[in-house]
Each structure stands twice: as C-alpha cells, then as structure tokens.
Amino acid sequence: MKKIIVFASGSGTNAENIIKYFANSDCARVISVFTNNASAKVIERAENLNVASFIFSKQDLNEGNVLRKLNSLQPDWIILAGFLLKVPQDVIDAYPDRILNIHPALLPKFGGKGMYGMHIHQAVVANKEKETGITIHYVNEHYDEGAIVFQKSVLLTPGDSAEDVAAKIHDLEQKHFPEVIEKVLLK
Numbered sequence: 001m002k003k004i005i006v007f008a009s010g011s012g013t014n015a016e017n018i019i020k021y022f023a024n025s026d027c028a029r030v031i032s033v034f035t036n037n038a039s040a041k042v043i044e045r046a047e048n049l050n051v052a053s054f055i056f057s058k059q060d061l062n063e064g065n066v067l068r069k070l071n072s073l074q075p076d077w078i079i080l081a082g083f084l085l086k087v088p089q090d091v092i093d094a095y096p097d098r099i100l101n102i103h104p105a106l107l108p109k110f111g112g113k114g115m116y117g118m119h120i121h122q123a124v125v126a127n128k129e130k131e132t133g134i135t136i137h138y139v140n141e142h143y144d145e146g147a148i149v150f151q152k153s154v155l156l157t158p159g160d161s162a163e164d165v166a167a168k169i170h171d172l173e174q175k176h177f178p179e180v181i182e183k184v185l186l187k
C-alpha cells in the first residue's frame with residue numbers, strides 16, 4: 001500500500017477529496033496533511049477524516065525540518081493540493097518524480113510565481129480566454145514547469161466571471177485529481 005502525504009495551504013477541498021477517495025483503496029492511503037498555514041481549513045478537514053496534520057513555517061521548509069519529518073514518515077508520494085510555497089530542492093531531490101501538483105489552468109498559460117487561485121481566474125477572464133482547465137504535473141525546481149501528466153479543459157462563455165471560472169475549475173479538480181493520482185501510483 002502506497003503512503004501519500006498531501007501538502008495544502010488553504011481550505012483543503014482537494015485534500016479532503018483525495019483523502020476520501022483513497023480511504024477504502026487497496027493501492028494507497030493519505031497518512032498526513034502538511035500545511036504552512038496554522039489557520040487553514042484543511043487542518044479541520046483532515047482531523048474530521050482521522051488524518052494527522054503537520055503544521056510548519058516557511059523557515060521549517062527551507063531549513064530541512066519538513067524534509068526530516070517527511071523522511072520519518074517515509075511517504076511514497078507527495079501530492080500538492082493548493083500548496084502555495086515553492087518546494088525546496090532538498091525535498092525534490094529526496095522524492096524525484098514522486099511529487100505531483102495540480103494547477104488551475106492549462107499550463108504553460110497562466111503559470112509561474114504569483115499565479116494561483118483567483119489571480120489565475122481573473123487573468124483568464126481579463127485575457128478573454130475561450131477555455132481554461134486544470135493541469136496535473138510533476139514538481140521540479142521551477143514553478144509549474146514539471147512534466148505534464150494530465151490536462152482537462154472546460155469551455156468558457158463571454159459572460160463568465162472569475163468566480164464562474166473558479167467554480168468550473170473546482171468541478172474539474174474534484175472529478176479528475178484523485179483518479180489521475182491513482183493512475184500514476186499504479187504505473
């Protein structure tokens with residue numbers, strides 16, 4: 001059975017969905033949620049599903065404390081589900097091709113530092129895009145530049161607001177992210 005650790009910084013709807021998806025799976029289990037935000041809703045969501053949380057600071061991440069904690073738990077995979085900090089090189093080196101991220105746009109469009117959450121959806125609307133979507137990719141040393149595993153698009157209408165785009169993206173994330181994770185784990 002593969003062990004997954006989910007990294008999240010916010011509300012945790014994707015983390016919750018992944019925990020529930022693998023709760024009765026024979027292939028994997030979420031063993032912990034790691035967050036850099038002590039007031040993140042993801043902590044409560046994980047607790048309600050009997051999954052331990054580990055709260056850390058940006059300093060902990062950059063000074064190797066997070067890597068030490070990861071190594072003590074020995075996960076097979078790390079899944080970024082709304083995690084807003086850059087993963088340091090020591091973590092990437094320790095888990096090569098075993099860190100997946102979901103990005104709420106069709107990379108390479110609307111990727112890179114500062115492109116997350118509503119910033120992306122507002123940019124999509126401002127750019128009058130006809131479609132957007134999600135990208136699931138491996139994590140490397142650059143924001144949103146790892147090898148793409150999966151993309152799924154959704155059509156937009158001219159009247160869509162950033163909030164409308166966010167809702168469409170959320171639906172794609174909830175439907176596809178756990179399934180894609182499972183396919184990657186079973187390779």
